[in-house]
Amino acid sequence: MKNSIAERITDFIKNYPPFDNLSYNDLYKLAVETNVLYLDKDETLYSQGKPPKDFFYIVNQGAIRIYRQDGEKTVEVEMCDEGDVLGLRPLIVNENYILNAKAYEESIVYAIPIQIFNEQFINNAEISKYLITRFASNSTTRFSQEENERIFADYKRTRQTDYFSSKISNLTTTAVSCNHKHTIREAALIMSDNKISSIFILRKNKPIGVITNKILLHTVATGKYSIDESVGEIMGSPVVTASSDISIAQAQIIMLQKKVENVCITEDGTKNSKMLGMVTQQDIVASLSNNPAVLMKQISRARTISRLRDLRQQLNDLLKRYIDQHISFTHTLTVVAELNESINEKVVELSVKELNKTPPCKFAFFALGSQARKEQLIPTDQDNGIIFDDVPQDQIEEVRSFYMELAALITKNLHSIGFEYCPAEMMASNPKWCLSKKEWKTQFQDWIYNPTEKNILLTAIFFDFNFVYGHKKLVDDLSISVYKHTKDNKRFFMFLAQDALKSPSPLGFFRQFIVDQDGAHKDHFNIKQRAIMPLIDAARILTLQHNLKGVNNTAERYYKLRELEPQNAEVYEACAYAFKALLKFKTKNGLTSLGEDDGKFIKLETLSKSDKVKLRRCFKPIKSIQEIIAVRFQANI
Template sequence: MKNSLAERILDFLKTYPPFDSVSYSDLYKLAVETKVIYVDKDETLYSQGKPAKEHFYIVNQGAIRIYRQEGENTVEIEICDEGDVLGLRPLIVNENYNVTAKAYEESIVYGIPIKTFNQQFENNAEINKYLITRFASNSPARFSQEDNNTIFADYKRTTQTDYFSSKIENLTTPAAWCSYKDTVQHAALKMSDEKISSIFILQKEHPIGVITNKQLMHTIATGKHDIKENVTRIMIAPVITASPDVSIAEAQIIMLKNKVEHLCITQDGTPESKMLGMLTQQEIVASLSNNPAVLMKQISRARSISRLRDIRQQLNQLLRRYIDQKISFTHTSTVVAELNESINQKAVELSLSDFTKVPPVNFALFSMGSQARKEQLVPTDQDNGIIFENVADEKLEETRSIFIELANIITKNLHTIGYEYCPAEMMASNPTWCLSRKEWQEKFKNWIHNPTEKSILLSSVFFDFNFVYGQKYLIDEMSNMVYSHTPNNSRFFMFMAQDALKNPSPIGFFRQFLVDQDGAHKDQFNIKQRAMMPLIDAARILTLHHNLIGINNTAERYYKLRELEPQNAEVYEACAYAFKALLKFKTKNGLATLGEDDGKFIKLETLSKSDKVKLRRCFKPIKSIQELLTVRFQGII
């Protein structure tokens, strides 16, 4: 006689990897011994530092928050929802939990006994492959035959690297160094003798700079500096450092952000403490089999726009693989955003090499909107502008025409790579958005001090801007100027609040999704306009209201607001979670419809019942944050 509960569990498990590759009979045996666990909101499933239990878990309903305690700080890693596997690694490598799992909301999880799992699937190649790809986020295509013997080794090996939680200490190597008093010749001889490509410069055991082969080539081989000069004359400073406690994933992000191929490891992670060793990209690549650093290197070596287009397509493949392998979406979005930004920077660099004129003054290209917020995972349309140094009035239009000519090359090249032209022409090639420093300051001052409904609608995207290429001080100065004019500006916040409240709940009176009523996307749900933008707009106005400079990402804004307003922490945390979940929905849809749109239009008939439930769960924080805005700004709306 069949067990009806086991059959329901089986029907659920078979829709998610790695169980989708298991035979019915084997999966039924596992389902019979699987526990159904009800977890109340804020109830702990397992705790950091505690011994591993006999089960690992897969979320059936609800959401489980995963976080790590680092001293007094709580670091959120991910929120797992339906189909996500958790608590498996400690059972495989026989160690205590290194994170805590707590119910974000009332949830149901299935507890799968590791003993039964091992007995049934110890020799199942497909299961073993999946488990390793879950541990090593940068493994190649999921079932790559050529790598079976190296990457998909026996998953029970305790030496297998856990990309997200393993510390870098096992990959750290001794670092060559010399004194800040030494000459360049001394440093170069040491590099030659030890056959190394870089050497750190120390002062009282603290790293103050680094010299690389490339730096020697550009400074000594060119004759710009003499080999007898002091090392401090040519060293690269400051040194990019990390502590031995960071994970491999965190170290990789630091390298990507700073575009370096090695990290100096110090006692407390700062240049002010003793150097312990170094970590190189090569070590990470060797330990993980494949790495976004490979794409980063390809970007830096690209010599044509067509090559960048190919790399952008590779990035889509990397994104799809990360999502298929259920890699942490927070980590996925961070990696893709950094690579995306590098592609844009390289596109500008190549555009300048094709430009027949020399920019007459310092300038900077900046991004706006989703790219500036580092939320553009699937390529969408361009939003960018140029700011250039002030010139005499009689030279202003001539200078602008030169930068517009350059901007036309840049936007054309970005279009070739895969970034569509902005339908509203919010691009640097439009004279309206190619302005001098003085003109940009006047424009922002006017938007802030003389707001109108039209100007706020037009300019809101400009309050999320981020440096791409050129002289960064121009962008920093503009950002500081914007935030210096917003405090106590009630009229400005009135219009911002009205704009942030213009989109009501995405659910209609009868709890149906509000869809487009006509046009090319009739009966489709616009997840960006109806669900994501209310959260983006609310985070923006609250960030401006708190005068928080330098935080553009929507989820990060909510996490910072959570710290500043503990009385509203639950609302802000819910908004951060909802936004990341919505961005993941949009990204997955964008990958599925690549070439049609960026994923913002969803055909509801393609969603499963559980997906619709997940979406509806994300809408509740929209109502909460809009109620908070109404109360916060009710005196001026």
């Protein structure tokens, strides 16, 4: 006699990895032994530091918040919702939980017994692939060879490392070093004797610099420095450092952000403590397959725009793979954003070379909108600008003409690799957005002190900007000027808030989705305009009010606001979760829309009932944050 509960569990889990490639009968046998857990809001599923239970979990309904408690600080890791698996890794490696799992709202979770799971699927190749790629549950040590052979039988020869949570200490090697008093000749001899390409310079066992083959090539080999001079004359400084307890994924993010090929591991993670060793890109690449570090290196070595176009497609493939395999969306967003930024930087670099003219003064190319916020996963239309140094008034148009020519080349090349031209021409190739430093400051002041409807619309685009290429100080100076003039500017904030509150509600009467009534996307739901943008707009105005410089990403803005306003912490946390969930939804839709758009228009008939429930859940914080905006800035409209 069939078990109806087991049938419902089987019908659910067969749609999600790692169960989606397994037979129905095998899954049914597992489902018979599975428990159904009903969790109230804030009820704990498992706790940091506690021994693992006999079950791992898959979320059926609701959401489970995953976080780490570092003293009084709460570190967000992920929000797991329908189909997400959690709590598996501690069972596999027999360790305590190092994360907390708590119900974000009323939830239903299936508890799957690990013993039955192992007995049935331990030698299944698809399960092995999934575990290697996905889990991720924050181990403190890499799998031993014995465990690799037992659990990852299909992959035992590769000795794969758990990318997302194995500690970097497992890949740390002894770093060759020399004293800061050594000469370049002595350092080079040590490098030669050890057959290495880099050497760290120490003072009292603390890293103060690094010398690489590349540095030697550009300094000593060119005759700029004598080989008998001190290592301090040519060493790269400061050293990029990290602690041994960060994950491999975190180490790779550091390398991507800092654009370095090695990280110095120290006792406390700073340059002010004893060096323990080093980790290189090669170490990570050797331990993993399909590694984004390889893609980053290929981007840095690209010599043509056509090559970058191919690499941008590979980045799309990487994104799709991460989404399909339920990789942490927070990590996915960070990796893709860094790679995407590097592609844009490389486009500008190649364009400057292609123009083959000497720039008349310092300049910087900067991104606007979603790319500036590091939220652009699928390529959209371009939003960018150029800022150049102030020059005498009689030279400004000649200088602008030069940068307009460069901008036209940049935007053309960006278009050729997949970034469409902006229909509203919010691009550096438009003379309105190719300005001197003084002109840009004047432009922003005009938007701030004359908040007309048009000016407020432009602030929504231009107030999220981020440096891409050139002289970063120009962009930093512009940012300082913006915050100077917005500080305590109640009138500007009132107009900005009124505009933010104009965003249409996602739901109408009877909680029905509001869809476009005409045009090419008739009867489609615009998830960007109706759900994502209200959260972006609210985060921007609150960030400006708090004078928070250097925090562009919307979710990160809400996490920072949570710290600054504990009284509204619950709302801000909900907004951060909703934003990432909505962006993930838009991204998944964009990956399946076959290039029709970036995923913002959703055909409601393609949504399952559970998808609609998840979307409605994400809409709840929008009302709460808009109420805060309306009251704080007296902006009821």
